[in-house]
Amino acid sequence: MKLNFSKLQRLLARHEFREVYQRGRKFVGHRLTFFYLLEDPHSPRLGITITKKWGKAHDRNRFKRVVREGFRRYYPELSTGLTLNVHPREGYKDLSAEEVTMELKRLSDSCVQTKSKPAKSSHRH
Numbered sequence: 001m002k003l004n005f006s007k008l009q010r011l012l013a014r015h016e017f018r019e020v021y022q023r024g025r026k027f028v029g030h031r032l033t034f035f036y037l038l039e040d041p042h043s044p045r046l047g048i049t050i051t052k053k054w055g056k057a058h059d060r061n062r063f064k065r066v067v068r069e070g071f072r073r074y075y076p077e078l079s080t081g082l083t084l085n086v087h088p089r090e091g092y093k094d095l096s097a098e099e100v101t102m103e104l105k106r107l108s109d110s111c112v113q114t115k116s117k118p119a120k121s122s123h124r125h
Helices: 014-023 057-078 097-113
Strands: 025-028 032-038 047-050 083-087
Touching: 014 032, 014 047, 014 083, 025 097, 032 097, 047 057, 057 083, 057 097, 083 097
Parallel strands: 047 083
Antiparallel strands: 025 032, 032 083
């Protein structure tokens, strides 16, 4: 199985992130917060947002690596049209790819039960 992370699987532009915040939903996991949108008929896509308030660059980079790895592992199981943006929560420094995969499974199960509606987000983008 090929586990690459192409540009087609990523959120790249600011307007893509904004769309997820404005039109999507929020799912709060144990160590991650997901903003997600279930709409477009494209393959699942991932965006990762972590600001400087979460620690040093090596901690933030590790978080991004671990989230990408978890996304790659669970990618074949994700719903078509799922657009994700992931934020850390407390305890993110001890996060493993297996935990990310478990959180994605919980999110995926939740997505099956609910439809997309606007998130109640305090983010200004």
